[in-house]
Amino acid sequence: MGQRVSLITLAVKDVQASARFYDALGWQRATGPDDPEEVVAYNLIGQTLGLYSKAMLAADLGIPEDAIGGFSGMTLSHNVRTKEEVAPLLELAVTAGGRILKPAGDIFWGGHIGYFCDPDGHVWEVAFNPFSPLAEDGAFRWGGYGAEA
Template identity: 60%
Template sequence: MDQRISLVTLGARNVEVLASFYDALGWQRTPSPDGVIAYDLLGQTLGLYPLDKLSEDIGIPIDSLGHGASTYGHNLETKEEVAPLLKRAKDAGATILKPAQDVFWGGYHGYFADPEGHVWEIAYNPFSPLRDDGAFRWLGYGTV
């Protein structure tokens, strides 16, 4: 198995409401099959799929899907970009879980939950500079 993630699928109780949230953040939908709303990302795709259909596709009851403790990270080039993006998310319908603030390891971040509770970290990490196109990797694209 290659060391990569191609697609992240979020199970949604109301796909259109959740998609409207991501649309309000400025994301652009890509054409996709019926029942799936997809957003192409840098090297990946985020899919929104009805929770009942996801359950059916996997072959387990909805209540067996669990509530995994996971977050989705979105890194930015500067510290100053974090708070405005958190505000944009709040204006689009997110719940701010942690306002923008300094982090013990030297970065700056905050967290929000989208309308269905998926948790996003918005961060600036001075130790992981982004590539010119915004690509992220753990040790950055600076001198490594």
């Protein structure tokens, strides 16, 4: 597993209210016009910060919002180049002492994801996002790296 964090997801009660806060800070949304209202993204230097409904994130994990003691509603994401890379990285996490929270599988927005937690309970997502291809060096950017990168 490469040493990087691709996408920082903050689970929030009201995505659009939180987005207005970040907009007011002067951040520019990376979210396109066809993206679901449940997802707002901001490209950072080397990462993307995503805002996502806390209820939907808990549902993605298959847990009630209050089921995991200490679950803050934040996940760290490691993005990969192909959907076939997701499951082996989840298994690697288990081998290293982690625990799978949700096995690899397709998700409503067109990607392929799985979740694990480290021995301290920090939640990680391993994700293939066909709409955000990684740069040659593995860097992630919402919307991917195209000819303009």
